[in-house]
Amino acid sequence: MRYIINFQIIIVGDKISNDVIRSSYTILEKDSEKYNLTNIKQVEFWFKEHFKEKPLDNFIDTKKISKKTNLDMKIGRITNSISGEYKTY
Numbered sequence: 169m170r171y172i173i174n175f176q177i178i179i180v181g182d183k184i185s186n187d188v189i190r191s192s193y194t195i196l197e198k199d200s201e202k203y204n205l206t207n208i209k210q211v212e213f214w215f216k217e218h219f220k221e222k223p224l225d226n227f228i229d230t231k232k233i234s235k236k237t238n239l240d241m242k243i244g245r246i247t248n249s250i251s252g253e254y255k256t257y
Contacts, residue, residue: 171195171211174245177228180238190244191228197250208246208255215243 173193180187193215195205205211219241224230247254 169194169249170197170200171205171208172247172249173211173215173243174247175215175227175241175243177224178240178242179233187233189228193227208248208253211246212243212255215246216241 171194173195175191175193177189177191178187179189195211195215199205200211203214205214219227224239243257245254245256
């Protein structure tokens with residue numbers, strides 16, 4: 169495990185209030201080498217693009233989501249699990 173990304177997804181649906189789902193995503197050492205992720209800033213940019221490109225099922229369990237009209241993802245913290253370096257947002 170190389171990088172751990174803690175994030176939240178805000179889903180605006182058919183309810184009055186927003187649903188907030190908190191989750192994490194792990195980037196393995198081999199994937200960080202494959203995508204040339206050598207620092208936290210690169211990881212942040214890569215994850216935002218990766219999130220846009222991949223289906224929501226890759227990040228959270230979508231079975232409980234009935235209808236969504238808007239989706240917003242916010243990164244809370246990225247941690248380099250090898251060096252202990254981290255950045256909060």
